[in-house]
Amino acid sequence: MSRKYECVIVRHHTAGARFMGVGGSEYTALEVAVGLAKHGFEVFLQGIELSKPEKLVKLAKFYGIPKEDLRGIGIGSSNKHNKCIVFNTSGDMLSGSSHIIYFHFPSIIHPQIYYPGIKGLMKLGGTIYSLINFVLSPIFMRKVMLMIANSTLTANFIKNIYGVEPVVVYPPVNIKGIVDQPILPRAKREKYFLVISRISYEKQPHRILILSSILKKLGLHGWKILLVGARGRFSERIIKEIYEKASLKGLDKYFDIKVNVGRNELIDFLRRAYAYIHITDREHFGISVVEAMAAGTPVIVPKSSGSWIDVVNMDNNYGLGYSDYFELENCIKKIVNDENMWIKLSRNARRRAKRFSRDRFHKEISKYTELVISKLTGDEERLRT
Numbered sequence: 265m266s267r268k269y270e271c272v273i274v275r276h277h278t279a280g281a282r283f284m285g286v287g288g289s290e291y292t293a294l295e296v297a298v299g300l301a302k303h304g305f306e307v308f309l310q311g312i313e314l315s316k317p318e319k320l321v322k323l324a325k326f327y328g329i330p331k332e333d334l335r336g337i338g339i340g341s342s343n344k345h346n347k348c349i350v351f352n353t354s355g356d357m358l359s360g361s362s363h364i365i366y367f368h369f370p371s372i373i374h375p376q377i378y379y380p381g382i383k384g385l386m387k388l389g390g391t392i393y394s395l396i397n398f399v400l401s402p403i404f405m406r407k408v409m410l411m412i413a414n415s416t417l418t419a420n421f422i423k424n425i426y427g428v429e430p431v432v433v434y435p436p437v438n439i440k441g442i443v444d445q446p447i448l449p450r451a452k453r454e455k456y457f458l459v460i461s462r463i464s465y466e467k468q469p470h471r472i473l474i475l476s477s478i479l480k481k482l483g484l485h486g487w488k489i490l491l492v493g494a495r496g497r498f499s500e501r502i503i504k505e506i507y508e509k510a511s512l513k514g515l516d517k518y519f520d521i522k523v524n525v526g527r528n529e530l531i532d533f534l535r536r537a538y539a540y541i542h543i544t545d546r547e548h549f550g551i552s553v554v555e556a557m558a559a560g561t562p563v564i565v566p567k568s569s570g571s572w573i574d575v576v577n578m579d580n581n582y583g584l585g586y587s588d589y590f591e592l593e594n595c596i597k598k599i600v601n602d603e604n605m606w607i608k609l610s611r612n613a614r615r616r617a618k619r620f621s622r623d624r625f626h627k628e629i630s631k632y633t634e635l636v637i638s639k640l641t642g643d644e645e646r647l648r649t
Contacts, residue, residue, distance in 0.1 A: 299626030415570035436625035447560030476518035557613035
C-alpha cells in the first residue's frame with residue numbers, strides 16, 4: 265500500500281441500531297472490515313455498536329463469523345488518522361465525511377419510501393433524521409470518491425438523488441454451515457413457513473397475521489408461520505400487539521415467534537422450513553432470503569424488493585414473487601400443492617445463493633478500496649492492475 269495512505273477506517277455510526285436493534289447493515293460493516301483485513305489492509309472499525317472488542321466478538325458470534333476472522337481489526341481511532349481513508353458503511357451523516365460510502369439506502373430520502381410500515385413517533389423521528397441528512401449531505405459528501413450500492417434498487421435511488429451511477433456490490437451472505445449440509449427433501453420438511461426479520465415496526469412483523477389468515481383460509485391446519493427475529497427496543501411491545509390481535513381473530517395457533525436465536529438454531533430452522541416468505545416491502549436486498557435459498561428452501565418475496573430484482577433475478581425458477589396478498593395466497597397454494605415446483609425451486613435456489621458468498625464480497629470491496637487509494641495517490645501502476 266502507498267505510504268501516503270496506510271490504513272482504512274471503517275465507520276458505522278447509525279441511530280438505527282440503538283432504536284431498532286442490529287441488522288444487516290452492522291453485519292455488512294463488520295464484513296467490510298474483515299474483508300479488508302484479509303486482503304492486507306490495516307483496518308480500524310468505529311461504530312456505536314462496535315465500540316469495544318467484547319462487543320465485536322459477541323456480534324461476530326451472532327452473525328456466525330469465526331473469531332479468527334477478526335484478527336487484524338482495530339477498534340476506534342488510528343494514530344495515523346491523516347494517512348487513512350474512510351469507508352462509511354452506514355451511509356448517513358453520523359459517520360461524517362468519507363472517501364467511500366456503502367449505501368443500504370440513501371438516508372436523505374423519506375423513511376416511508378423504504379419502510380412504508382412505520383407510523384407515529386418512528387415516522388416523525390425518521391422524517392427529522394432524513395431532513396438533517398439532507399441538509400448536511402453536501403458537507404459529508406465532499407470527499408466521496410466512490411459510491412457503492414448494495415442492490416439495484418438502492419442504486420436507482422442513488423442515481424435519482426445524486427445523479428451518479430454507483431457501483432453495485434451485493435452484501436455478503438454467510439452461507440458456510442448451510443451449503444456444506446445436504447438439502448433436506450420435501451418429505452422431511454416441517455409444516456411451517458419461515459419468516460426472518462428484525463422485530464421492529466419498520467420491518468412490518470405484524471404481517472405474520474396476514475400470513476396466518478391465509479393459512480386458515482386455505483385450510484392448512486397444522487401448518488404455522490414461524491417468525492424468527494433479532495430483538496429491538498420495541499420488540500416486546502410488538503410481540504404483545506401481535507398476540508393480542510391474533511387472539512381476537514382466532515389466529516393464535518397459526519404462528520410462533522422466536523427471538524434472538526443462536527446461529528446453529530437459525531440454520532436448523534432454515535433447513536427444516538417448508539418454504540421461506542419475506543414480508544418487508546421494498547427490502548433493499550434481503551440477506552435472509554439468500555440464507556434460505558442456500559438451505560434449498562423455496563422462497564416467496566415481494567416484487568417491490570431487491571430480493572426479487574437481484575436475489576431471485578426476477579425468475580420464477582429461483583423463487584416466487586408477489587405484488588399483493590392475492591398473489592401471495594396463490595404462491596403459498598402452489599408451493600404446497602406442486603411437488604415438482606418445490607423440487608425445482610429448492611435445487612435452483614441453492615445454486616443461485618452461492619453467488620452471494622462472503623469471499624466474493626471481500627474481494628470486491630478490497631478491489632474498490634485499492635482503486636480509490638490509487639486515485640488518491642495517482643498510482644498509475646496500481647490503476648492498471
